[in-house]
Amino acid sequence: MKAFYSWAALGAAGLALLLTACDSTPRERQAVARQELAKLDTAARNGGRTLHRLGRQAVAYDAANRARRATPLSPREQRIMDQQLLGGYADHIGELTVQTIAGAYGELLRATRVRQGGWQLRDWDYAQNTYQRLNQQLARIRLDLPARSEVRIRAWQAEFVALRARRTAKDLQTATKQDKND
Numbered sequence: 001m002k003a004f005y006s007w008a009a010l011g012a013a014g015l016a017l018l019l020t021a022c023d024s025t026p027r028e029r030q031a032v033a034r035q036e037l038a039k040l041d042t043a044a045r046n047g048g049r050t051l052h053r054l055g056r057q058a059v060a061y062d063a064a065n066r067a068r069r070a071t072p073l074s075p076r077e078q079r080i081m082d083q084q085l086l087g088g089y090a091d092h093i094g095e096l097t098v099q100t101i102a103g104a105y106g107e108l109l110r111a112t113r114v115r116q117g118g119w120q121l122r123d124w125d126y127a128q129n130t131y132q133r134l135n136q137q138l139a140r141i142r143l144d145l146p147a148r149s150e151v152r153i154r155a156w157q158a159e160f161v162a163l164r165a166r167r168t169a170k171d172l173q174t175a176t177k178q179d180k181n182d
Contacts, residue, residue, distance in 0.1 A: 061175040081126035085111045096137045102149045105156045
């Protein structure tokens with residue numbers, strides 16, 4: 001939004017230059033044009049610095065995420081997360097049927113909504129793994145799934161992805177709000 005206002009201000013200055021062009025000399029117009037170009041140059045330089053800083057911070061954030069994801073998940077911790085997110089469905093993900101898979105997704109979303117506020121990034125990695133294995137089972141039985149159940153499951157999938165994306169956006173925003181003089 002800030003960029004819009006600076007472009008609007010520059011546009012207004014250009015309009016003022018055009019309107020006063022009839023009442024000024026070429027030398028006066030040239031001086032005004034130089035002033036406006038100096039303002040544009042300063043805005044471009046400041047914008048470039050900001051983009052450079054944000055780019056460095058985003059690269060550092062991405063590198064930290066890649067390093068975290070490169071570390072294998074602990075099977076023990078995964079079983080604990082499965083139990084927390086799926087309850088009674090946790091030990092039977094690969095055996096879920098058309099009749100039970102919607103219940104598993106419902107349980108996953110209820111638990112995610114409650115717990116996600118206190119999760120660290122690694123907790124999200126475990127939750128994402130649980131979600132992916134549930135999606136793999138859905139892919140195996142999907143052709144036999146009634147449309148009503150599939151629509152409900154797709155809504156839960158969209159909500160899970162939205163919760164995860166919100167956390168990612170929040171983390172990226174936090175990473176790029178560091179000291180501007182980095």
